[in-house]
Amino acid sequence: MKFLLFLLCLFAGSAFGQLAWETTEQTFHSKPQDKEVVAKYKFTNTGAKPIKIQNVQTSCGCTTAQLKKTDYAPGESGEIETKFTFAGRTGKQEKAITVNTTDNPTQPTILKLHVYIEEMVKIEPEIVLWRVGEQPDSKSIHIMIADNSSAKIVSVISDNPALKVKLTELKSGKEYEAQITPESAAQPAAATLVIRTDYPPDNPETKYAYARIK
């Protein structure tokens, strides 16, 4: 009797229904022209009782999750469609979608979405800084073009003549250096560096970098 009670306590959780997920983790590699990625997470109610999906939460306003219905009978399948809008994000991104169900309300399922967003034009760093009184030596910004992109840098222009910029192509069509030289670093100054590309041809992308003397 005692042993039976022990077993009942030990395995009480498995008596409820449960959702079986096809996968809880997906990885995408975006192309430079992509603006968003859509991922579908499929599931089946493999338990003996109906399951209600109570809540689906995303970890970021940039990610939305859609569910056609909330109640799933035993054996019924469904999917959660998530959309991650890049909106300026670049590089390795990790987003989480939390799913709360009636089968295990205290232990939500965490769906994970990994996206590697390739930038068409990568600028490192976006700012060069001199402290007031520092020697006005040249500082560099590196501009790199994605391998699968045919974009080229057309020009880099400083909006402040006191902070001059010189563009050098380091690797044909792929890597550039913008060298910024202040006339003097005796006073605070600011410049925006306008980096013009030739891609896409109908509306070429413009990127920005900044120079500050503070």
Added chain:
Amino acid sequence: MRAGRLVRQALSILLAALIPASLTAAFHPRRPPWSQETLEAGDVLLPTVLTWGGNLLWVDARSAEEYEAEHVPGAVLLNLENWDQLFPRFLDRWAPGENVVVYCSAATCELSREVAERLRKNGISTVFVLKGGWEAWKTRK
């Protein structure tokens, strides 16, 4: 005699429940933290920030609408969606060496981490993420 047996049985059931519960608490990969004050690298608690006095720039990583509705006094708006427009405004306010504290809506939001990471990539090293975000500020005592 019968009462004693009932108590023993109740204790046995309690013990039987305690064993799997303890194992779950110790080894489950998604067990909740023992303390809510656990800090990730780069996080900072509000009481710590409040001791920094003037050497501080607040950065609001939420949307422009949320920022316009209410924000930490003196905070500058900076998010990834409008980075090209907002980053120069941040640079105008920021002083080298100053502590930068980024917040978004709540503890679960990632926007502040994303903004903090991009600032660090640009050489601004004294950047922290406010643990608990805007909710922590609103509920401060």
